[in-house]
Amino acid sequence: MPELPEVEGVVESLRPFVIDQTIVAVHVSDQVRKSHIEGKQAIIKGATPEDFQNAMVGYRITSLIRRSKYMFFDLMNEKGAAVLVGHLGMTGAWFPVHSLDEITETKFRNHVHVVFELSGGYLLVYSDIRRFGEMRLLNDISDHPPLLQMAPEPFAEEGLPHYLEMAQRTKYVNKPIKEFIMDGHVISGCGNIYATEALFRMRIHPSRKVGRISTARKIALYEAIVAVLRESIDRGGSSISDYRNVNGGAGSMQxxxxxxxxxxxxxxxxxxxxxxIGGRTSTYCPTCQK
Ligand SMILES: [Zn+2]
Structure with missing residues:
Protein backbone atom coordinates (compact mmCIF):
# COMPACT_ATOMS: atom_id res chain seq x y z
CA MET A 1 0.00 0.00 0.00
CA PRO A 2 1.43 3.41 -0.91
CA GLU A 3 2.30 5.33 2.25
CA LEU A 4 3.06 9.02 2.81
CA PRO A 5 6.49 9.07 1.06
CA GLU A 6 5.11 7.28 -1.99
CA VAL A 7 2.16 9.67 -2.25
CA GLU A 8 4.58 12.60 -1.91
CA GLY A 9 6.59 11.15 -4.80
CA VAL A 10 3.48 10.81 -6.95
CA VAL A 11 2.37 14.38 -6.21
CA GLU A 12 5.80 15.89 -6.90
CA SER A 13 6.25 14.07 -10.17
CA LEU A 14 2.68 14.66 -11.35
CA ARG A 15 2.65 18.39 -10.60
CA PRO A 16 4.46 19.64 -13.74
CA PHE A 17 1.99 17.78 -15.94
CA VAL A 18 -1.22 19.01 -14.36
CA ILE A 19 -0.79 22.54 -13.01
CA ASP A 20 -2.70 25.13 -15.05
CA GLN A 21 -4.21 22.40 -17.20
CA THR A 22 -7.93 22.46 -17.91
CA ILE A 23 -9.88 19.20 -17.93
CA VAL A 24 -11.53 18.92 -21.33
CA ALA A 25 -13.05 15.44 -21.02
CA VAL A 26 -13.34 12.60 -18.49
CA HIS A 27 -13.67 8.90 -19.27
CA VAL A 28 -14.73 6.28 -16.71
CA SER A 29 -14.27 2.52 -17.17
CA ASP A 30 -17.18 0.15 -17.63
CA GLN A 31 -16.15 -1.70 -14.47
CA VAL A 32 -16.50 1.44 -12.36
CA ARG A 33 -19.87 2.23 -13.98
CA LYS A 34 -21.05 -1.31 -13.33
CA SER A 35 -19.99 -1.14 -9.68
CA HIS A 36 -22.03 2.05 -9.25
CA ILE A 37 -25.08 0.38 -10.78
CA GLU A 38 -24.56 -2.43 -8.26
CA GLY A 39 -24.38 0.13 -5.43
CA LYS A 40 -20.66 -0.43 -4.71
CA GLN A 41 -19.31 2.95 -5.86
CA ALA A 42 -15.83 1.82 -6.85
CA ILE A 43 -13.25 4.63 -7.00
CA ILE A 44 -15.62 7.55 -7.68
CA LYS A 45 -17.21 8.50 -4.36
CA GLY A 46 -20.15 10.75 -3.57
CA ALA A 47 -21.38 11.05 -7.15
CA THR A 48 -22.44 8.89 -10.07
CA PRO A 49 -19.78 8.48 -12.76
CA GLU A 50 -21.94 10.63 -15.09
CA ASP A 51 -22.31 13.47 -12.58
CA PHE A 52 -18.60 13.26 -11.79
CA GLN A 53 -17.68 13.51 -15.48
CA ASN A 54 -19.99 16.46 -16.08
CA ALA A 55 -18.82 18.29 -12.99
CA MET A 56 -15.10 17.83 -13.69
CA VAL A 57 -15.08 19.09 -17.28
CA GLY A 58 -14.03 22.74 -17.47
CA TYR A 59 -12.09 22.84 -14.22
CA ARG A 60 -8.53 24.13 -14.30
CA ILE A 61 -6.11 22.45 -11.88
CA THR A 62 -4.50 25.27 -9.90
CA SER A 63 -2.39 23.26 -7.46
CA LEU A 64 -1.66 19.74 -6.34
CA ILE A 65 -0.56 18.95 -2.80
CA ARG A 66 -0.27 15.92 -0.54
CA ARG A 67 -2.00 15.89 2.83
CA SER A 68 -1.38 12.70 4.84
CA LYS A 69 -1.91 9.97 2.22
CA TYR A 70 -4.40 12.04 0.22
CA MET A 71 -3.82 14.04 -2.95
CA PHE A 72 -5.62 17.38 -3.16
CA PHE A 73 -6.11 18.71 -6.68
CA ASP A 74 -7.29 22.31 -6.27
CA LEU A 75 -9.69 23.25 -9.04
CA MET A 76 -11.18 26.46 -10.41
CA ASN A 77 -13.84 27.28 -12.97
CA GLU A 78 -16.06 30.31 -13.68
CA LYS A 79 -18.32 29.26 -10.78
CA GLY A 80 -15.54 29.09 -8.23
CA ALA A 81 -13.13 26.77 -6.46
CA ALA A 82 -13.41 23.06 -5.69
CA VAL A 83 -11.08 20.22 -4.77
CA LEU A 84 -10.64 16.71 -6.10
CA VAL A 85 -9.44 14.51 -3.24
CA GLY A 86 -7.63 11.40 -4.38
CA HIS A 87 -6.43 8.35 -2.45
CA LEU A 88 -4.37 5.56 -4.00
CA GLY A 89 -5.88 2.77 -1.90
CA MET A 90 -3.80 -0.41 -2.27
CA THR A 91 -2.76 -0.25 -5.91
CA GLY A 92 -3.70 3.14 -7.37
CA ALA A 93 -1.29 4.77 -9.84
CA TRP A 94 -1.36 7.93 -11.96
CA PHE A 95 0.22 8.17 -15.40
CA PRO A 96 0.53 11.36 -17.50
CA VAL A 97 0.77 10.01 -21.05
CA HIS A 98 -0.17 10.88 -24.62
CA SER A 99 -1.73 7.48 -25.22
CA LEU A 100 -2.53 4.46 -23.05
CA ASP A 101 0.13 2.43 -24.92
CA GLU A 102 2.74 4.44 -23.05
CA ILE A 103 1.77 2.63 -19.86
CA THR A 104 4.27 -0.16 -20.29
CA GLU A 105 3.17 -2.57 -17.57
CA THR A 106 0.21 -4.62 -18.73
CA LYS A 107 -1.32 -4.94 -15.27
CA PHE A 108 -1.63 -1.16 -15.01
CA ARG A 109 -2.68 -0.69 -18.64
CA ASN A 110 -5.41 -3.30 -18.16
CA HIS A 111 -6.86 -1.57 -15.11
CA VAL A 112 -7.32 2.00 -16.30
CA HIS A 113 -10.45 3.35 -14.62
CA VAL A 114 -10.50 7.13 -15.00
CA VAL A 115 -8.90 9.22 -17.74
CA PHE A 116 -8.83 13.01 -17.70
CA GLU A 117 -8.06 14.66 -21.04
CA LEU A 118 -6.04 17.79 -20.34
CA SER A 119 -5.98 20.96 -22.44
CA GLY A 120 -2.25 20.64 -23.16
CA GLY A 121 -2.72 17.26 -24.83
CA TYR A 122 -1.78 14.91 -22.00
CA LEU A 123 -4.05 12.20 -20.68
CA LEU A 124 -4.01 12.04 -16.90
CA VAL A 125 -4.68 8.35 -16.33
CA TYR A 126 -5.73 6.70 -13.09
CA SER A 127 -5.13 2.96 -12.97
CA ASP A 128 -6.03 0.74 -10.05
CA ILE A 129 -5.67 -3.04 -10.06
CA ARG A 130 -7.70 -3.70 -6.93
CA ARG A 131 -9.97 -0.62 -7.15
CA PHE A 132 -9.63 0.40 -3.48
CA GLY A 133 -8.50 3.89 -4.48
CA GLU A 134 -10.82 6.86 -4.28
CA MET A 135 -11.58 10.17 -5.89
CA ARG A 136 -14.09 12.58 -4.49
CA LEU A 137 -15.05 16.01 -5.84
CA LEU A 138 -15.80 18.49 -3.05
CA ASN A 139 -16.68 22.17 -2.98
CA ASP A 140 -14.51 22.40 0.09
CA ILE A 141 -12.53 20.02 2.33
CA SER A 142 -14.99 20.72 5.14
CA ASP A 143 -17.67 18.88 3.14
CA HIS A 144 -15.98 15.60 4.06
CA PRO A 145 -15.54 15.49 7.87
CA PRO A 146 -12.89 12.69 7.99
CA LEU A 147 -10.49 15.06 6.24
CA LEU A 148 -10.88 17.62 9.02
CA GLN A 149 -10.13 15.06 11.73
CA MET A 150 -6.68 14.22 10.38
CA ALA A 151 -3.72 14.93 12.65
CA PRO A 152 -1.31 17.68 11.52
CA GLU A 153 1.35 16.77 8.97
CA PRO A 154 4.29 15.02 10.68
CA PHE A 155 6.62 17.70 9.30
CA ALA A 156 4.50 20.60 10.59
CA GLU A 157 5.44 22.46 13.75
CA GLU A 158 2.16 21.54 15.45
CA GLY A 159 2.65 17.81 14.75
CA LEU A 160 4.75 16.99 17.84
CA PRO A 161 2.66 18.94 20.42
CA HIS A 162 -0.48 17.33 18.96
CA TYR A 163 1.06 13.83 19.28
CA LEU A 164 2.15 14.44 22.88
CA GLU A 165 -1.29 15.77 23.76
CA MET A 166 -2.97 12.70 22.25
CA ALA A 167 -0.59 10.41 24.21
CA GLN A 168 -2.11 11.79 27.45
CA ARG A 169 -5.67 10.94 26.47
CA THR A 170 -7.34 8.11 28.35
CA LYS A 171 -8.34 6.34 25.15
CA TYR A 172 -4.69 6.05 24.07
CA VAL A 173 -2.73 5.53 27.31
CA ASN A 174 -3.22 1.76 27.32
CA LYS A 175 -2.97 1.28 23.57
CA PRO A 176 0.06 -0.45 22.03
CA ILE A 177 2.50 2.18 20.79
CA LYS A 178 2.39 0.85 17.24
CA GLU A 179 -1.37 1.20 17.02
CA PHE A 180 -1.05 4.71 18.51
CA ILE A 181 1.49 6.00 15.98
CA MET A 182 -0.46 4.49 13.07
CA ASP A 183 -3.67 6.25 14.13
CA GLY A 184 -4.42 9.05 11.66
CA HIS A 185 -5.83 11.20 14.46
CA VAL A 186 -2.42 11.06 16.20
CA ILE A 187 0.06 11.34 13.32
CA SER A 188 -0.84 11.84 9.68
CA GLY A 189 0.52 9.26 7.30
CA CYS A 190 2.60 6.93 9.49
CA GLY A 191 1.73 3.59 7.90
CA ASN A 192 2.92 0.08 8.70
CA ILE A 193 6.29 0.21 6.93
CA TYR A 194 7.50 3.40 8.59
CA ALA A 195 5.97 2.66 12.00
CA THR A 196 7.83 -0.68 11.98
CA GLU A 197 11.12 0.99 11.03
CA ALA A 198 10.86 3.84 13.55
CA LEU A 199 10.06 1.44 16.42
CA PHE A 200 13.04 -0.74 15.48
CA ARG A 201 15.38 2.27 15.34
CA MET A 202 14.18 3.29 18.81
CA ARG A 203 14.36 -0.31 20.14
CA ILE A 204 10.75 -0.05 21.30
CA HIS A 205 8.55 -3.17 21.29
CA PRO A 206 5.46 -2.53 19.13
CA SER A 207 3.08 -3.79 21.87
CA ARG A 208 4.47 -1.55 24.60
CA LYS A 209 1.73 0.60 26.10
CA VAL A 210 1.80 4.30 25.28
CA GLY A 211 1.65 5.21 28.98
CA ARG A 212 4.70 3.03 29.74
CA ILE A 213 7.04 5.07 27.55
CA SER A 214 8.68 8.22 28.92
CA THR A 215 7.95 11.56 27.30
CA ALA A 216 11.59 11.86 26.24
CA ARG A 217 11.36 8.50 24.43
CA LYS A 218 8.05 9.41 22.91
CA ILE A 219 9.61 12.60 21.52
CA ALA A 220 12.59 10.65 20.20
CA LEU A 221 10.21 8.16 18.58
CA TYR A 222 8.30 10.98 16.89
CA GLU A 223 11.59 12.33 15.57
CA ALA A 224 12.52 8.86 14.30
CA ILE A 225 9.20 8.66 12.42
CA VAL A 226 9.80 12.04 10.81
CA ALA A 227 13.37 11.04 9.91
CA VAL A 228 12.38 7.74 8.31
CA LEU A 229 9.56 9.41 6.34
CA ARG A 230 11.98 12.09 5.09
CA GLU A 231 14.59 9.52 4.10
CA SER A 232 11.99 7.61 2.17
CA ILE A 233 10.74 10.74 0.37
CA ASP A 234 14.35 11.48 -0.60
CA ARG A 235 14.71 7.95 -1.98
CA GLY A 236 11.46 8.09 -3.94
CA GLY A 237 9.52 5.90 -1.53
CA SER A 238 9.55 2.15 -1.02
CA SER A 239 8.65 -0.12 -3.90
CA ILE A 240 6.57 -2.71 -2.17
CA SER A 241 4.29 -4.75 -4.45
CA ASP A 242 2.25 -2.57 -6.79
CA TYR A 243 3.37 0.94 -6.01
CA ARG A 244 4.52 2.92 -9.07
CA ASN A 245 5.40 6.57 -9.44
CA VAL A 246 4.11 8.52 -12.41
CA ASN A 247 6.99 7.39 -14.57
CA GLY A 248 6.07 3.77 -13.98
CA GLY A 249 9.21 3.50 -11.87
CA ALA A 250 9.59 2.92 -8.19
CA GLY A 251 11.63 4.23 -5.28
CA SER A 252 14.59 2.61 -3.57
CA MET A 253 13.73 2.91 0.14
CA GLN A 254 12.92 -0.82 0.30
CA ILE A 277 -1.38 -5.20 16.48
CA GLY A 278 -4.30 -2.92 15.71
CA GLY A 279 -5.22 -5.16 12.80
CA ARG A 280 -1.83 -4.91 11.12
CA THR A 281 1.04 -7.39 11.11
CA SER A 282 4.00 -6.04 12.99
CA THR A 283 7.52 -7.37 12.57
CA TYR A 284 9.98 -6.82 15.42
CA CYS A 285 13.13 -8.15 17.04
CA PRO A 286 12.28 -9.84 20.38
CA THR A 287 15.84 -9.24 21.59
CA CYS A 288 16.41 -5.60 20.61
CA GLN A 289 12.93 -4.19 21.06
CA LYS A 290 11.65 -3.94 24.63
ZN1 LIG B 1 17.83 -7.62 17.33
Missing part, protein backbone atom coordinates in the same frame (compact mmCIF):
# COMPACT_ATOMS: atom_id res chain seq x y z
CA UNK A 255 16.68 -1.50 0.10
CA UNK A 256 17.22 0.56 3.25
CA UNK A 257 14.47 -0.90 5.43
CA UNK A 258 15.93 -2.72 8.43
CA UNK A 259 12.96 -4.47 9.97
CA UNK A 260 9.86 -4.35 7.73
CA UNK A 261 9.58 -7.70 5.96
CA UNK A 262 12.83 -9.03 7.50
CA UNK A 263 13.35 -12.59 8.72
CA UNK A 264 16.32 -11.80 10.97
CA UNK A 265 17.35 -8.73 12.93
CA UNK A 266 20.19 -6.83 11.19
CA UNK A 267 21.58 -5.78 14.58
CA UNK A 268 21.71 -9.04 16.56
CA UNK A 269 20.79 -11.80 14.10
CA UNK A 270 17.81 -13.03 16.13
CA UNK A 271 14.88 -14.36 14.10
CA UNK A 272 12.24 -11.62 13.94
CA UNK A 273 8.74 -12.16 15.25
CA UNK A 274 5.39 -11.14 13.86
CA UNK A 275 2.34 -10.09 15.78
CA UNK A 276 -0.97 -8.55 14.74
Missing amino acids: HFLQMYGKKTCPTCGTATKQKV
